[in-house]
Amino acid sequence: xxxxxxxxxxxxxxxxxxxxxxxxxxxxxxxxxxxxxxxxxxxxxxxxxxxxxxxxxxxxxxxxxxxxxxxxxxxxxxxxxxxxxxxxxxxxxxxxxxx
Numbered sequence: 001x002x003x004x005x006x007x008x009x010x011x012x013x014x015x016x017x018x019x020x021x022x023x024x025x026x027x028x029x030x031x032x033x034x035x036x037x038x039x040x041x042x043x044x045x046x047x048x049x050x051x052x053x054x055x056x057x058x059x060x061x062x063x064x065x066x067x068x069x070x071x072x073x074x075x076x077x078x079x080x081x082x083x084x085x086x087x088x089x090x091x092x093x094x095x096x097x098x099x
Contacts, residue, residue: 010071012071013063014065014068014069015063016079016084017065020081025081025085028081030042030090031093032085032089036089036095038096
């Protein structure tokens, strides 16, 4: 039973409203980290791409959460990867010790 006494038999995709290639998301995250902690020495995205290429050789799948929004009337707290990553980085006081 669902929270409101309904039995749910549907599957809903819950994804970012701004789908982007993995490399773009990691580049943006690295930019945020480097801006907040310029003293850190991070590997370049190009160096990391060699490792990422083996993670999912078939590529990323693109899905849409429009049905979830339409049928359930939900809105995401962080609708895109940029707002979500900004929130995460903002909350971290030290890159070496997270609370």
